[in-house]
Amino acid sequence: MTTDVRAQAADTSIPSAPLQPLLHDSVVSLAAPTQVWSSPSGTVGERPIHGLYHSDVRVLDRIVLGIDGSAIEPIATEHRDAASLAFIALARGLDDATADPRVRVEVTRTVTPGGMTERIRIVNGLDEPVAARVTLALAGDFAQLHEVKAGLEGDRIAVARQVGDGVAVLSRDTARAEIAVGDQPALVVPGAAIVYREGKPGVYVIGQGEAVRFAPVTTGARTGDQVAVQGLQAGQRVVVQGAGFLGEGDHVTVAPATAAPAAAAPAPAGQAAR
Structure with a gap:
């Protein structure tokens, strides 16, 4: 009579307990x-x-x-x-x-x-x-x-x-x-209107008395010379020409608006010079 004896390893694994999640890589x-x-x-x-x-x-x-x-x-x-x-x-x-x-x-x-x-x-x-x-x-x-x-x-x-x-x-x-879920309309401004102050993009908005203030924006897609932005309201006037030379509170002279082509982006922008 022959008997096969086979050794079987004991299961010494210990069920892992739940652990508090780490934050370092998130x-x-x-x-x-x-x-x-x-x-x-x-x-x-x-x-x-x-x-x-x-x-x-x-x-x-x-x-x-x-x-x-x-x-x-x-x-x-x-x-x-x-x-x-x-x-x-x-x-x-x-x-x-x-x-x-x-x-x-x-x-x-x-x-x-x-x-x-x-x-x-x-x-x-x-x-x-x-x-x-x-x-x-x-x-x-x-x-x-x-x-x-x-x-x-x-x-x-x-x-x-x-x-x-x-x-x-x-x-x-x-x-x-x-x-x-859905598409969101975007305002656009001419790319020349966007300037950087302290490393952040923005535009100079023309306010009362033709004084300007810097308004930070988040830039988006560019189509031709137009750039989609967040942070402005429809109808606000922004400085296009000479915007890089302006400072907070400076006054500008608004140039007469020129006719826009039919395919122009809908967001209005005032063209101004110091």
Whole structure:
């Protein structure tokens, strides 16, 4: 009689306990009581701490941008202020065959108390237009902050595809989040109107008595000699000629407006000289 005796190693592994998430490799946008933690690329969901939090609840734990036909390659993160971040990336799958990348993706994230806005722009430096399908994958778990800090995970809830006109909704018990999706109109000014003061872009706005004041702006896409900006109101007059020589409170003489071509951008701008 032959008996096979086989030794079996004892299972000495110890189940790992939940660990408090680390913060060192993540970035945050904050406007109390709302904050968003993400990777430096802007993606939310790659680390346990990631998410959009309001007060003591994590509403979204996943925000992932995608572009059909191209990988998104992060190249820079800009910290604009405590509540705003800009994420710059390349979309070389949409580019041409030349060596220098000329199509990039710019995502601006701005947190406000009780909300967050993300502007997604594809900036095309090619001579020909590009077409791309942009997706933004969202999910939420409504985990309590003390659960996240303890390394625990909530139950993920899929965001509704669409409710109403361009609005997605997710909710749980008494918590509710609305995600509005749509194009946003942009004001544009002539590129010559943009000057830099202390390293930040802005324009000189013409006010009462033809005195000027410096107004910081966030610049966007350029089309010809026109640049999209945030930070101005429609109808404001800005200095175009000689703007770089002006200082706060200087007075200008407004030149008569010239007829604009039919395809000109709609944002008005006063042309002025010192």
